[in-house]
Amino acid sequence: MRQESVTKRLSFRLATPEDAVELSTLHTAVADHLTSRFGGGPWSSHTSEKGVLYAMRHSRVLVATDGAAIVATFQLATKKPWAIDIKYFTACARPLYLLAMAVTPAMQRQGIGRRCLEEAGRLAREWPADVIRLDAYDAAAGGGGFYQRCGYLEKGRVRYRNAPLIYYELALTKEDMR
DSSP: HHHHHHHHEEEEEEEGGGHHHHHHHHHHHHHHHHHHHHHHSGOOOOHHHHHHHHHHHHEEEEEEETTEEEEEEEEESSOOTOOOOOOGGGSSOOOOEEEEEEOOOGGTSSSSHHHHHHHHHHHHTTTTTTTTOOOEEETSSSSSSHHHHHTOEEEEEEEETEEEEEEEEEOOOTTTTT
């Protein structure tokens, strides 16, 4: 029951600079939560307000709110992130990259992450984009199984700067796909 009520109450909007402190706190809480559950790793990095503001300049940062509280966030970017090697992905004219998705630890496993992916898909189709690409840690702390359950297809496994990654992709249209 609670899952339905939380996901129905969610609203999505673009983040503003005024959200930067709250977003850095959210990302840091998620990093600390993963570290407490799985030990230290590349997921243990803390996020600064400056880092959030940088992301706002180079991507669309979205927030999911439950009332006035930000409970989740993700970014959509047209620029390929450093850890993505496009040779693993389906060739297309308009890829979009999903980055930095985070759900506040106290509200995880209630359908909020799935709603964020649904919203990312809706926004990507409006963009318009052909596919959504992302990477996840190839470790217990990674979200690979979650992305697969949400319809994303595994496209490859790599190591980047000592971090084991799994690449995922969601095709949005068959047009413009090669």
